[in-house]
Amino acid sequence: MYEYPPPDSPTTWAPQTFDFLPNFQEPAVYRHPILAQFPSPTLPLRVIDQVGYPLGPHVTEALRLALNQRTQINPYGISKRKSVTSVAPAVKASPRSPIRPVKNPLKPWVKPNLKTAGKNGRPANIQSFDATKVYDKLPYRPHSWGIQNHLGVYPFRYTADGELLPDIKFTxxxxxxxxxxxxxxxxxxxxxxxxxxxxxxxxxxxxxxxxxxxxxxxxxxxxxxxxxxxxxxxxxxxxxxxxxxxxxxxxxxxxxxxxxxxxxxxxxxxxxxxxxxxxxxxxxxxxxxxxxxxxxxxxxxxxxxxxxxxxxxxxxxxxxxxxxxxxxxxxxxxxxxxxxxxxxxxxxARRAIRSKRGGNTIDKHLNNLEVYIAGNKQVRTKQGRAQRNANELADSRPARKTSAKRRRSQDDSDDSDSEFELDGNVLAMNSSTPVLRKRQRR
DNA sequence: CGCTACCCACGTCGCATGTA
DNA sequence: TACATGCGACGTGGGTAGCG
Structure with missing residues (x-):
């Protein structure tokens, strides 16, 4: 009969620490292709539990971390569904009452849309989190440093939160x-x-x-x-x-x-x-x-x-x-x-929606900022033209509010102009010389 | 007019329940 | 008992409303 090695045997398993904390909440993409062939994780878990016994200390540690993560997210281990029914079993869950976005007087630059219906949970999520209750404040403002200029001013100066001052931009x-x-x-x-x-x-x-x-x-x-x-x-x-x-x-x-x-x-x-x-x-x-x-x-x-x-x-x-x-x-x-x-x-499906909309999308600019900016300009020019045309039409027709969605569908029906395209000048930017030269090797 | 948060329309996940 | 199915919660990118 197969003899299991003693648990956590150092000769069998080199203890291993994690140089990062794995995120087991992420969607499972199995590195072992055979795992993907099981419709449910239960059976392979049983196989691993029986044949893979004992798990090495690093696997055990990873499991402990995963359990810890889960406990942090849901400290009492109570399922969301169960908690609803256990609190009020006789009451059928009612539709969530809408939480509308609100202005935050401490963050005047955040511009919530105050006329929205609050149909999804995002305003609630934003409002429910108070970082000041959760995180420590930096005990002191970091010291300025760097090569002083002729006025004795350091190039790297900080706010009390430890951010570089807003006007400090990197050349x-x-x-x-x-x-x-x-x-x-x-x-x-x-x-x-x-x-x-x-x-x-x-x-x-x-x-x-x-x-x-x-x-x-x-x-x-x-x-x-x-x-x-x-x-x-x-x-x-x-x-x-x-x-x-x-x-x-x-x-x-x-x-x-x-x-x-x-x-x-x-x-x-x-x-x-x-x-x-x-x-x-x-x-x-x-x-x-x-x-x-x-x-x-x-x-x-x-x-x-x-x-x-x-x-x-x-x-x-x-x-x-x-x-x-x-x-x-x-x-x-x-x-x-x-x-x-x-x-x-x-x-x-996400890709399909993008191609249907035909905007300045990620699969066109691929996060190349020069292409992205040029694409935005093209979209704006097109929208501006459509708006001017709409205004001209409005002069000769009874007034009617044209929604942006209708405007888009009008654009979509216009074969010659409907597809967003990158012109040659934009693509040429892709091969431009880098703004700055190579840094020195030390 | 620029910018940012909300809405839309969808996918994914986890859990409860149904069924063979 | 194992697996399938249903369902609610939540997250996403793109388009857009609307604030400043």
């Missing part, structure tokens, strides 16, 4: 100084930029999070030459968060929405030798689990666990920047790889 020279001289590199007592206290998280842009930031400038792109008006980092794009505090103040429970700053991943990759940056500095895929949040809405793995491997693979096996920086080829960038994987893995 190539400044980002180089920020990266190479950052005080966080001394976090371990000696200079080590690879395990620095400055962590650069590759992230998705979280939705509905305007009210989570300290100021209206907090989540803007820090690239001095950002192609997007006002440096807005729109949903669906990828960004890099400059996190200076979560390592340095790991004893505190700090708000993950408070970072020194952000940049479009696109801008970051175009501005510096990003492959070398991955080699030299602490760049990581954001796969963190936040115990105080329902989920990490900025995780790069939010929709697709494979994204972690794409970022990690890029960090481990960086391409040569020389080979695609001049002429610049967006197709070689991490931003492009993430976007392509995102589009590949998304539900087909």
């Amino acid at each position: 190539q020279e400044l980002i180089m100084q920020y990266l190479t001289d950052h005080p966080g590199h001394l976090a371990h007592g000696q200079y080590n930029s690879k395990s620095s206290g400055l962590t650069m998280w590759v992230q998705s842009v979280p939705a509905d999070s305007a009210a989570r930031y300290a100021t209206e400038h907090s989540d803007k792109c820090r690239n001095a030459d950002c192609p997007v008006p006002n440096g807005t980092i729109h949903k669906g794009h990828y960004r890099v968060a400059f996190d200076e505090q979560s390592w340095t103040n790991s004893h505190l429970n700090l708000d993950p929405y408070n970072n020194a700053g952000y940049m479009h991943l696109y801008c970051f990759e175009k501005m510096i030798d990003f492959p070398q940056c991955c080699k030299d500095f602490n760049v990581q895929p954001d796969t963190r689990v936040f115990p105080n949040e329902k989920k990490n809405r900025m995780a790069v793995t939010r929709d697709n666990p494979e994204m972690r491997n794409i970022v990690q693979d890029y960090i481990n096996n960086q391409p040569q920047w020389d080979t695609f920086s001049n002429p610049y080829r967006y197709e070689e960038t991490l931003s492009y790889r993430l976007t392509k994987e995102h589009i590949r893995a998304e539900p087909a």
Whole structure:
């Protein structure tokens, strides 16, 4: 008979710690294809439980973490459905009473649509979370640092929340100084930029999070030459968060929405030798689990666990920047790889809706910001033309309010103009020289 | 006019219940 | 008992209303 090895035997199982906290809440994409062939997880679990006994300590630890995550999300282990009926078994669940969006006097830049019906749970979700009750405040304003100018002013100065002042935008020279001289590199007592206290998280842009930031400038792109008006980092794009505090103040429970700053991943990759940056500095895929949040809405793995491997693979096996920086080829960038994987893995229905609408969509611009901006201009020009035409018609017809949806359907029926297309000038931008030259190797 | 949150229309997940 | 099915909750990208 088969003899099971003693549980947790060190000769059989090398103890393993996790360099990241796995997110077991993510949709299951099994690395073992055979698992995907079972209609239900119960049977393979039983097989593993019987034949795989005993599980190694790292598997046991992962299970414990998963259980922990689950407990944090639902501390009492009570199912949502059960809790409803157990509280009021005789009452049939009534439709949720609508919670309307409201103005937040502390965040005047957040502009809720006060006339909406409140038909979904998003306003409730936004209003129900109070970060000040959950997270610690930074105990002190970080010290200014960097090479002083002739007036003795430091280039890197902070707000009380630990954000770089809003007017501080990165030129190539400044980002180089920020990266190479950052005080966080001394976090371990000696200079080590690879395990620095400055962590650069590759992230998705979280939705509905305007009210989570300290100021209206907090989540803007820090690239001095950002192609997007006002440096807005729109949903669906990828960004890099400059996190200076979560390592340095790991004893505190700090708000993950408070970072020194952000940049479009696109801008970051175009501005510096990003492959070398991955080699030299602490760049990581954001796969963190936040115990105080329902989920990490900025995780790069939010929709697709494979994204972690794409970022990690890029960090481990960086391409040569020389080979695609001049002429610049967006197709070689991490931003492009993430976007392509995102589009590949998304539900087909979502893609179908996009193609039906025919807008300036992610599968056309692929998160190339130059193409995205040019596409937006084309859409606006078209809308403006349609609006002018509508106004001219209104002069000769009885007044009638034209809804935007009707306007869109009119556009859709116009064969010659209905399809959004990128013109040659836009695509030519794709091969333009990078705004800034390659950073020096140390 | 730019920007941001809401709505739409859908997919996914987890759990309760039904059924073989 | 194992699996299928139904259902509610929730999350998403794109389009759009409406605030400033």
